[in-house]
Amino acid sequence: MATTTTAQHPFEPRLQLHRDAELRAPISVAIDPVALVTSECITVTSAMRKNARWAQSSVAAILGGGGGSGYDSNGHNTPAPGSLSPGLTRKGPGGIGRLDGEVGLAGRWGLRGKKGKSIQDNPLMAAFAKLRGDLQVCKDITTFDTPSLLHPFLQVIRSSSTSGPITSLALIAITKFFAYNLVNKQSPRLPLAMQLLSSAITHCRFEASDSAQDEVVLLRILKLMEMMISGPGGEMLSDESVCEMMETGLSMCCQMRLSEMLRRTAEMCMVTMCQTVFERLKHLELEADAAGENLEDESKGEMESVKMAPAADGENIVNAPGAERTSDEKPADRMTISPEGGEGTAGDEVTEEVPIKPYSLPSIRELLRVLVELLDPHDKTHTDTMRVMAMRIIDVAFEVAGPSIAKHPSLADLARDNLCRYLFQLVRSDTMTILQESLRVTGTLLATTRGVLKLQQELFLSYLVACLHPQVEIPREPGVDPLLYEGVPQAPRLVKPPPSQSGSGRSTPVPVKERQKLGLEGGSRRPDAREAMVECVGALSRIPSFMVELYVNYDCDVDRTDLCEDLVGLLSRNAFPDSATWSTTNVPPLCLDALLGYVNFIFERLDDVPKTEGFPDPEKLQDQRKLKQVIVEGIKKFNENPKKGIIFLAQHGIIDGVDNAQSIAQFLKGTSRVDKKLLGEYISKKQNGEILKEFMGMFDFTGKRVDEALREMLETFRLPGESQLIERIVVEFSDKYCESEENLKDVADKDAVFVLSYAIIMLNTDQHNPNMKSGTRMKLEDFSRNLRGVNAGRDFDPEYLKLIYETIKYNEIILPEEHDNRHAFDYAWKELLHKTDSAGEMAICKTNIYDAQMFASTWKPVVATLSYVFMSATDDAVFSRVITGFDQCARIAAKYQITEALDHIVRCLSTISTLGTDNPPSTALNTEIQVNGNSVMVSELAVKFGRDFKAQLGTVVLFRVITGNEAVMKDGWNHIVRTWLNLFVNSLIPPFFSPSQSGLDITQIPLQTPSVVIERTQVSKDVGLFSTLSSYLSSYASDEPPEPSDEELDSTLCTVDCVNACYLGDVFANIMELDSSFLQPLVDALLRQVPDLDDEDPNVVIVKPDYPSSPLINGAVRKSPTYNPALVYVLEFTTCLVLRDAKTTLAHGKALAEVLTGILRNATRLHPIVVSRSIYYMFVLLEHSHEHSFLRAPLALHSVAALEKSVLNESALLVVKSLSKCIKGPPALRREIINSPDLWVVLRGLLHNKEAVADVFGILESITAAAPTSVTADNYVAVVSLLSDFASEAAAGAAYEQKQDKLARKGKIQKKSTDYPGVEVVSRGTRAASMIYALSSRVPELISQSHLEKNEAWTTYWLPIFHSLSTQSTNPCREVRNLALGFLRQSLLSPEVTSDSHREWTAIFGDVLFPLIGRLLKPEVFQGDPKGMSDTRVQAATLLCKIFLHYLVMLSEWEGMLDLWLRILDIMDRLMNSGQGDHLVEAVPESLKNVLLVMASGGFLVRPEECADDESAKMELWMQTWKRLERFLPDLKEELFPPLPEETEPEKVVVVEEKKNSVEEVATTEAQEVKAASADID
Secondary structure: OOOOOOOOOOOOHHHHHHHHHHHHOOOOOOOOHHHHHHHHHHHHHHHHHOOHHHOOOOHHHHHOOOOOOOOOOOOOOOOOOOOOOOOEEOOOOOOOOEEOOOOOHHHHOOOOOOOOOOOOOOHHHHHHHHHHHHHOOOOOHHHOOHHHHHHHHHHHHHOOOOEHHHHHHHHHHHHHHHHOOOOOOOOOOHHHHHHHHHHHHHOOOEEOOOHHHHHHHHHHHHHHHHHHHHOOOHHHOOHHHHHHHHHHHHHHHHOOOOOHHHHHHHHHHHHHHHHHHHHHHHHHHHHHHHHOOOHHHHHHHHOOOOOOOOOOOOOOOEEOOOOOOOOOOOOHHHHOOOOOOOOOOOOOOOOOOOOOOOOOHHHHHHHHHHHHHOOOOOOOOOOHHHHHHHHHHHHHHHHHHHHHHHHOHHHHHHHHHHHHHHHHHHOOOOOHHHHHHHHHHHHHHHHHHHHHOHHHHHHHHHHHHHHHOOOOOOOOOOOOOHHHHOOOOOOOOOOOOOOOOOOOOOOOOOOHHHHHHOOOOOOOOOHHHHHHHHHHHHHHHOOOOHHHHHHHHHHOOOOOOOHHHHHHHHHHHHOOHHHHHOOOOOHHHHHHHHHHHHHHHHHHOOOOOOOOOOOOOHHHHHHHHHHHHHHHHHHHHHHHOHHHHHHHHHHOOOOOOOOOHHHHHHHHHHOOOOOHHHHHHHHOOHHHHHHHHHHHHOOOOOOOOHHHHHHHHHOOOOOOOOHHHHHHHHHHHHHHHOOOHHHHHOOOOHHHHHHHHHHHHHHHHHHHOOOOOHHHOOOHHHHHHHOOOOEOOEOOOHHHHHHHHHHHHHOOOOOHHHOOOHHHHHHHHHHHHHHHHHHOOOOOOOOOOOHHHHHHHHHHHHHHHHHHHHHHOOOHHHHHHHHHHHHHHHHHHHHOOOHHHHHHHHHHHHHHHOOOOOOOOOOOOOEEEEEOOEEEEEOHHHHHHHHOHHHHHHHHHHHHHHOOOOOOOOOHHHHHHHHHHHHHHOOOOOOOOOHHHHOOOOOOOOOOOOOEEEEEOOOOOOOOHHHHHHHHHHHHHOOOOOOOOHHHHHHHHHHHHHHHHOOHHHHHHHHHHOOHHHHHHHHHHHHHOOOOOOOOOOOOOOOOOOOOOOOEEOOEEOOOOOOOHHHHHHHHHHHHHHOOOHHHHHHHHHHHHHHHHHHHHOHHHOOHHHHHHHHHHHHHHHHHHOOOOOOOHHHHHHHHHOOOHHHHHHOHHHHHHHHHHHHOOOHHHHHHHHOOHHHHHHHHHOOOOOOOHHHHHHHHHHHHHOOHHHOOOOOHHHHHHHHHHHHHHHHHHHHHHHHHHHHHHOOOOOOOOOOOOOHHHHHHHHHHHHHHHHHHHHHHHHHHHOOOOHHHHHHHHOHHHHHHHHHHOOOOOHHHHHHHHHHHHHHHOOOOOOOOOOOHHHHHHHHHHHHHHHHHOOHHHHOOOHHHHHHHHHHHHHHHHHHHHHOHHHHHOOOOHHHHHHHHHHHHHHHHOOOOOOHHHHHHHHHHHHHHHHHHHOOOOOOHHHOOOOOHHHHHHHHHHHHHHHHHOOOHHHHHOOOOOHHHHHHHHHHHHHHHHHHHHHHHHHHHHHHHHHHHHO
């Protein structure tokens, strides 16, 4: 059993609940049921006897058992209750049963004569007596015949002679019987008893007395009817009984002369009974389905058998005192169940009962029909009170059985047509009660039966949108960024332009107010009306699938409006606070609640399993939506310029071509969005004649009068204003009309139709032009006269013309949207019903397969509203809801990959947070506070942010939205990156990764040094005014920023807490887990923060500058660039991301490489920290990406080598560190780097950098000490040159050596220290010399691998070593000099130096030894080490002689032998005469002696007399030698080659051999000394 819905009725809620409880369960009785019935009989009869009419009743009536009519205890052999007794006859229709003529009136009522003569008891009293007698033998009341049990009470109820109290007692008794379960489903003949009872209470009549007492009776009738329908026997009632009871209840509701209380109670009872009746509809369906029957088909023949006609002001069931029932009363014979085959007549006994069919669809339909008819707004007999009552009952009906109603065509048709038509007109009412109830009923109707109300729902919602959507701009509010409410529509999407009135036969447009009343336009409604409409929309939007259904059935339908988008836009726009100015303050929160509910439903469906079976294909719907957008755009263009519109439509395939008239006409006629005036002008143009013909061919005028056909045509477009254009249209119309033979009955031919059509158009204008006076308008006679003889020479039929005239007179031909009367709505409704079948039923979409498309179309206004409300709200509950909304929107966007939505959410939240600004507050006054080892940076940003609660909340929501959705974001990363940067530069977040996590062997990013660092032992809680003032003054006097106040410190700590609550670490962790394809937007956003420094040509080739560069640019001192830690932050984070794995490096390394090289190209414009770290990042990237082509080692090295010397020096440490890392990396990369000339440029540029020189030398050592392949032909010269430079740097150690010499001269001999200034430099110099010598072992291999000629190869690879060693042989540092000289000796004596194939090796004299001695002879060189340089000269002279002797044999075959020897002698001459010491004076002659003796012993220096004739060269050598020697050693010849006697020659030879041997021994000894020294160095 259904319970009463009390929410819709504000009155008597407790009473209703109590009454519901009574109906739920029968009450048990504590006394004997038979005694109870007897007691009720006595109660009624006792009351009757107290009435004058029954005061003289017989004893039998009092005692029971007697009476005028007899029944046995089982009711056998007696007339059936309700049938005609033998003593009763029936009056004709409309009358009631009366007694036979034998019994007079006085006898009927049991009155006595004046003389006390006894008269027969009244039948009413006798019936009670009979019942009491029968009950005396009854043991179980439940087995007693139910009609017999109720019969006496029913007679009292039906009797018009009883008073109200007596009738009330009878009603009370019957109510008790049902309440105490004395009458139940098992009672005998219960169906018959229920019909009799129904008939009795619906035909109850009693004499009026006191109005209050009378209404008590009516209340009891209502109570009993409710109990009957809702009770156990309710299902046994027939359709007629239900209709009668409902009619009775509705009559009480509608009779205004009854009290308000009674009418309200009647309404409550009707609600309860309707609940039960419509609940039965669901059970009937189940029963029919179980039986395999169709309920609609089974009931079709009985639909018209029952009718209800509730009386609003008809007869009252209360009679005036003493009045008899009149002929207009309902016939009493409805209580009679006639035998089958005819109706009962006088004297007939009922021998069998007619089966009673339980009520079904007919009574339910009739009840609904009557309720709907009460809503007719044009029926003046129905008051607004009645309509409200009817709507409340209808609301309950659809709440209970709406879906079931939709299943039955007979009921659904009522809902589709009349109910919706009346409701949609009532919605336009200005009466709030009517408006509220109509909105409620419409909402319930759509909520339960919208599946069959597709077009009706569109009409209703379109009206609400037109009424509620304010077409005004959103006001700007201070502090609210306009971007927050981007996307909120200013008007519905498909707003039709207001109809133009020109050329339509009117000279003035229809007043807007009139059109609003008709519901053709939204117009302006009262604030409370707007609120009620918003509540209705909100109620509908709370249906989980409602918005999805709107999207699928309307937004994706080409012919329907975008209801889903319009409704979301409506809610969004009205959620803004300014909407309260034209509505109420309740409207914004109501709209916000509906909007959040819409989002919540989508969110709740995210994890549902997609259901596709039975639903339209989402892909097809998407294609339809795209097609719809194209059509709308095409029609928009057509309305602006028809030609361009047609071209656009043809280009997109909407029409088959610009020349296809049929396709164009079909499209223009099938759409309702085309401007009707423009359409008329377009098709009537001469060049569009074919289109006009095809357009006209789509009409079917068969069987229609000319005016009807003309009206049908002119409902599709407006006639143009030019007569020539009108003529073309009318000609085509005439041709089309005459194609049907049926139409030629009243008109003769085309010409007749043409003239008649023109006459009708003129008549239409004449009759409805408001500027014409009524007296001058055309009359029928005038109209007929104008058409004489035009019908093929005859007149038209006068009746035909009369019909046309009257139709036009009373119903203007005009576009439907221009009507100002009921015809407009009626026409629109007729068209709507006509399109219902083609539109089909709505798809009820309880699935999530369309959520992605729907959210993608509607997220903009939702997010805009959330953002705006977030900024303007002050209530915590609102904040909570909005935060949830943001979170849900983000998750929806992430789930369905709607990147644009998530990006916009991030953008809005970033704006709210104030942290993502492009121009953050200055960090110049940042102050570091240190307390107990902890520090916090107080900055302008931190203080402002800490004071802004909304910004903090927005930030937390922002990162809550991002976390887990990183893969979906694209443009949103721009705002996140800016937020990170602003937090980082203010020391509010650390770098993303620790060194161990990042894989970068580099220090943390340095921040700008705070302006002040303040140490506090504890934070002061109370700071006095004096101390605060003194602190401020002291800081002002010292030109420092004032110390932060406690409030600023607290704000900063709030900021720190907020940032910690964002859990940024989770975001970073998620980022590192993303697939490389999802990192592209983040990498782009990061690199977008790097300024574009290539203002002119980013592809410019950089030329390495000459060191040193001038510090002046254009005569001005270059200003030092400002350090920007944010830039470093971006570069390092990007580098860490790109180096995450090989796939990521390949995908994003190129972009990073371009940025890093761009920074190096513009290094002078950036701070050195930025440049140095960029270099490091670039080489780390190179290490990981050397296999790819986007960054090659030569390019990276060239970028560094091109830096200015000052920039390079400031970046030295990281340059060397990164180079070392790469050189130690993969072999291929190592080879590429060490073979690049730019590497050696860079290393040489860092040679004098004290911080980096050790690392530079370490790189050099790693290159030379590694496998032989490290030093190649490409880098050989550079390596040797750089080693020589390092050796030259050891000159700094000469000062220490000379200092030691001075101490030694003073007798203060000290051990050689290993810790003195320059010791590292000297150490590097000695090692460099050793490495140069070690490279000599690589020379033969390099020469053999070289593609050069042998002589060129020798020069290329040997001379650099010889030059370097010879250069270091003059190094002021004695240690390096001696070592280098020894290495030079060993190198020169190497057997690999000479070659038989060329004489380039002889350059060891001219290019090595001679220049070496030349430098040693220079005074400035000598002064570099005055003490040790003399020994070096001696060693050099000895070396020269030794090398000469070593290669003497090979030199002897060389034509330049003489010149070489003479030059050696010249060198010796210079050495002896240098005047800088005695060592050379002694050493040079000895060395020359050895040389001369060896030459003589080898036969190279021979006396002329001993030479043969062909040995002129030897003679020349002898002569030139002594010629030169005579200059500085004149006695040497005599000493070595005196004139000897012949016998002394052997002795001479011995001497020569001894000298030769001694020379070789000396050479061997020196070689061993050199090797030992080299071993000590190593």
